Amino acid sequence: MSIRNADRKHSKKRDAILEVLRSTTTHPGAQWVYDQLKSDIPDLSLATVYRNINLFRQEGLVISVGVVEGEERFDGRVEPHPHFVCGCCGRVIDYDATELPAQFSKVMENLKGTADTKGGFFAIDYRKTVFNGFCAVCVKGNTTA
Numbered sequence: 001m002s003i004r005n006a007d008r009k010h011s012k013k014r015d016a017i018l019e020v021l022r023s024t025t026t027h028p029g030a031q032w033v034y035d036q037l038k039s040d041i042p043d044l045s046l047a048t049v050y051r052n053i054n055l056f057r058q059e060g061l062v063i064s065v066g067v068v069e070g071e072e073r074f075d076g077r078v079e080p081h082p083h084f085v086c087g088c089c090g091r092v093i094d095y096d097a098t099e100l101p102a103q104f105s106k107v108m109e110n111l112k113g114t115a116d117t118k119g120g121f122f123a124i125d126y127r128k129t130v131f132n133g134f135c136a137v138c139v140k141g142n143t144t145a
């Protein structure tokens with residue numbers, strides 16, 4: 001195979017991985033991305049998926065949502081937005097409530113009071129906030145069990 005063909009094949013994988021990340025709102029991990037693509041791209045490896053996702057992060061094309069249930073999760077939606085993480089099923093959900101800043105100013109006031117002894121205060125960037133709890137499906141499942 002010529003170098004040019006290898007390059008084309010490489011960028012095809014790269015494009016496919018980015019496309020999967022951008023086409024879902026589930027905030028998947030690398031394994032999930034790999035599972036979506038392996039039938040279309042038989043010579044794709046999980047290591048290649050990891051390597052490309054790391055490159056996307058460095059290039060600002062993908063963000064990390066953090067580690068959920070031992071697996072790092074990623075988001076193809078890069079503008080800052082809060083997330084809700086279910087501690088039961090591991091779902092990561094975009095949380096776009098417009099009233100959030102007002103609610104958070106109250107929390108920030110409380111934090112200011114807490115930090116008074118040090119003479120400073122915390123500044124909270126709500127857009128990067130992760131809320132932890134239980135999603136509606138899991139709450140329902142627990143109450144009917």
Ligand SMILES: [Zn+2]
Pocket residue numbers: 086087088089090091134135136137138139
């Ligand atoms: Zn859940």
Ligand SMILES: [Zn+2]
Pocket residue numbers: 027075077081083093094
């Ligand atoms: Zn998100």
